[in-house]
Amino acid sequence: MGWDRSLYSCIAFISVFIFASSAPFDDFSDLRGPYCENRGRCCNGRQDTCAIPILGTLCYCDDFCNNTRVDDCCPDYWSFCRGIYVPIPTRIPTTSRAPEIEEMKSCTYNGVNYFQKARIKVNCNECLCGGELNSNWTCETNKCLIDGNIIKTINEESPYGWTATNYSEFYGRTLADGIGLRLGTLPPQRFVLRMNPVRRIYDPNALPRFFDSEEKWPGLVSDIQDQGWCASSWAISTAAVASDRYAIVSKGYEKVQLSAQNLLSCNTKGQQNCEGGHLDRAWSFVRYNGLVDEDCFPYAAKFEKCLVKRKGRLLDAGCQPPPYKERKNRYTVTPAYRLGNETDIMYEITRSGPVQATMKVYHDFFMYRGGIYRHTDLSMNELQGYHSVRIIGWGEEYTFNGVQKYWKVANSWGPNWGENGYFRIVRGVDECEIESFVLAVWPHVDRKIFLTNANEII
Numbered sequence: 001m002g003w004d005r006s007l008y009s010c011i012a013f014i015s016v017f018i019f020a021s022s023a024p025f026d027d028f029s030d031l032r033g034p035y036c037e038n039r040g041r042c043c044n045g046r047q048d049t050c051a052i053p054i055l056g057t058l059c060y061c062d063d064f065c066n067n068t069r070v071d072d073c074c075p076d077y078w079s080f081c082r083g084i085y086v087p088i089p090t091r092i093p094t095t096s097r098a099p100e101i102e103e104m105k106s107c108t109y110n111g112v113n114y115f116q117k118a119r120i121k122v123n124c125n126e127c128l129c130g131g132e133l134n135s136n137w138t139c140e141t142n143k144c145l146i147d148g149n150i151i152k153t154i155n156e157e158s159p160y161g162w163t164a165t166n167y168s169e170f171y172g173r174t175l176a177d178g179i180g181l182r183l184g185t186l187p188p189q190r191f192v193l194r195m196n197p198v199r200r201i202y203d204p205n206a207l208p209r210f211f212d213s214e215e216k217w218p219g220l221v222s223d224i225q226d227q228g229w230c231a232s233s234w235a236i237s238t239a240a241v242a243s244d245r246y247a248i249v250s251k252g253y254e255k256v257q258l259s260a261q262n263l264l265s266c267n268t269k270g271q272q273n274c275e276g277g278h279l280d281r282a283w284s285f286v287r288y289n290g291l292v293d294e295d296c297f298p299y300a301a302k303f304e305k306c307l308v309k310r311k312g313r314l315l316d317a318g319c320q321p322p323p324y325k326e327r328k329n330r331y332t333v334t335p336a337y338r339l340g341n342e343t344d345i346m347y348e349i350t351r352s353g354p355v356q357a358t359m360k361v362y363h364d365f366f367m368y369r370g371g372i373y374r375h376t377d378l379s380m381n382e383l384q385g386y387h388s389v390r391i392i393g394w395g396e397e398y399t400f401n402g403v404q405k406y407w408k409v410a411n412s413w414g415p416n417w418g419e420n421g422y423f424r425i426v427r428g429v430d431e432c433e434i435e436s437f438v439l440a441v442w443p444h445v446d447r448k449i450f451l452t453n454a455n456e457i458i
Contacts, residue, residue, distance in 0.1 A: 035074035036061035042081035078115070106130050107137055124174045143175040143363075143382060150364055150378050161399055162371030167417060170366055177229070178366050179385040182413065184231025184276045185358055187386055188437055192280045197340030204343040211346070212393035212408060213244070213354050220247035220255060221354065221392060224421030226414035228301030234277035235263035236299075236412040237388035241356045242286060242333055244390070246443045248353040253449050254322075258331055259297040266306040273303040279356065279388060279439060283336035286441075290330020292319055322446075333441040341435065342428050346394060348440050354392040354410070359425075359434040361387045368418050372397060372406045373425045375432055391438070394427055407434065 035052040036042055039061055043050035046064035052074055059065075059074035061081060106116045107129035114120065118129040123146065127139035146166050154164040170178065214221050222240040227233060239260040247255040264273045267285040271277040292308050296319035308314065314321045314329050321329040339345045339355060348355055363379030393408040405427040415421040425431050 033074060033076035034080065035059055036076050036080045042077070109137065121172065124172055124177075144171075145173040145175050145178040145363075145366055146171045147363065147367070147379075150376075151367055153378060154364065154367070154376065159400075160374070160376060161401075161404070162373050163369040164364065164367040165369040166367070169414075169416075175363055175383050178363075179361070179383045180275075181229040181231050182227070182366070183361055183385040183387040184227070184233040184235075184274070185237075185386040185388040186234070186272070186276045186278050188280065188358070189278065192278075193437070195338045197338045197344065199340070200344060200347055202343075202347045204347075207343060207346050207350070210393075210395040211350060212395075213248075213349060214392065216350075217248050217353065220244065220252055222257060222390075222410075224410060224415045225260070225299070225412050226301075227412045230264075230274040230301040231272075231276045232260060232264055232274055232301070233388040233412055234271075234279055234282055235260040235267075237356050237390055238263060238279065238282040238286065239291060240390055240410070240412075241354055241439075242291065242331065242441065242443060244353045245333075245441065246331060246445065249443050250445045250449050254443075254445055256322075256331065257294040258291040259294050259299070261297045261299045261304065262291045262308060264299075265297070265304050266308065268306075274301075279358065279437075280336065283333070283439065283441060286331075286333050287335060288332075290332040292330060296320070332444045334444070336439045336441050339438040339440060345391065345435065345438050349391065349393065352440065352442070354390040355438050355440045356388060357391050357409070357434050357439075358386055358388050358437045359432045361385050361432070365432075368423055370419050371424065372399070372404050373423055373431075389434075391434075392422075395424075409434075 035054065039050075039052055041061075043062035045062065047062045048060075050062040051058040051060050054074065058072075059077070060072050061074055061077055065073040065077060107114045107118065109120060109122070109127075114129045116130050120127050120129075122139060124142050124144040125140040127137045129137060148166070151164040151166060154160050154162070222243045225236055225240065227236050239258040239262070243256055243258045246258075263271075263277070263282055263285060266289070267277070267282060270281050292314065296314065297307055308319065322331060339348055345355060362375040362384055363382045364376050365373065389412070390410040391407050392410055394406065395408065396403050396405045398404075406424040407427045409423050409425060411418060411421060411423055413421070425434060428435075430436055
């Protein structure tokens with residue numbers, strides 16, 4: 001079949017060119033098509049039926065079209081099926097011989113030749129093959145989110161103490177995309193930073209060397225979420241910390257996953273939904289308006305119309321209100337309070353569960369794979385941004401520099417990032433400002449839980 005097709009194509013295409021060369025008008029521009037584009041798709045392998053009529057013969061849109069002795073590809077095969085621009089002359093050659101494809105190649109990338117004006121994407125940058133006076137690639141100069149040099153340097157130089165990797169979801173994106181769409185916490189305003197930390201009476205020496213909220217309260221700590229390409233860490237972390245504390249303080253009787261989308265869509269005063277938000281305003285919204293659960297208003301990673309109005313009934317929105325009668329129709333919390341130092345944070349977590357922290361994110365953090373993170377000097381002068389996360393525990397590890405203390409932190413980039421969605425970061429030195437602005441709240445757990453025997457509640 002392949003030989004018959006090759007012979008047929010050879011005879012047909014030679015006939016076309018002989019006819020065209022003798023025609024009184026030899027404008028060739030109309031032959032550009034579209035042909036494969038009108039067909040809607042290209043075919044893999046050898047498919048003789050994957051063809052379109054052209055000048056009394058057929059041209060092909062399958063991978064085999066360029067493997068025969070005669071190039072029987074449709075004129076738009078290279079651009080539509082392969083993404084390679086092939087200039088078609090406006091005048092038909094005087095010879096009956098079709099132009100050789102090899103003669104048109106002018107740029108090479110990874111051992112593959114490309115035609116003049118071909119466009120390819122290398123990581124996050126588009127490159128153009130040549131120009132009128134240039135046969136080399138001309139490329140954009142965006143700083144890419146995934147940087148092979150940073151990954152190689154971190155992994156080959158052990159003093160960094162952590163490993164890096166390439167995440168396919170991040171590859172091909174710019175650093176500006178990562179800072180603008182994968183973080184999302186606006187820096188605290190000055191009056192918020194002046195908030196005095198609460199003071200607790202406790203013995204710092206009595207705090208354990210290791211602590212993990214997931215081990216202390218199994219099944220009561222929120223799962224890792226993925227915020228997608230929406231700068232919503234302010235909403236994700238707020239809803240998750242409130243959820244954790246409702247479950248832990250109620251001893252599991254008010255276990256709930258609260259809706260981050262409720263904040264994204266309804267907490268709009270002074271907030272920027274998928275372009276970032278302030279934590280103090282998020283907590284103020286939860287305090288006065290409350291949140292619904294995830295089933296009522298699922299996370300969409302984009303701004304959507306607020307479906308649960310502040311004064312509206314949940315049943316009218318198709319949602320179920322909280323199960324306890326003394327609860328209003330939303331989950332609310334007390335005013336947020338700030339924690340002042342390393343041991344205050346540790347003590348608070350042991351009492352009531354995970355806390356919310358704001359951290360400064362550098363370029364290298366996006367490529368974190370495992371280990372105890374400390375930002376490097378490889379990307380100090382590049383774009384940076386702020387991100388909200390949940391500190392759920394801590395520990396220490398023996399390294400070549402001695403004992404290294406760390407926080408265990410839940411991120412919101414999905415379970416495939418980092419250490420199953422978590423990361424560890426140096427503790428006690430305010431690494432990436434992670435200890436500078438840490439918040440906690442007390443949930444309005446229904447008092448019936450504390451006054452009634454657990455068997456009677458169920």
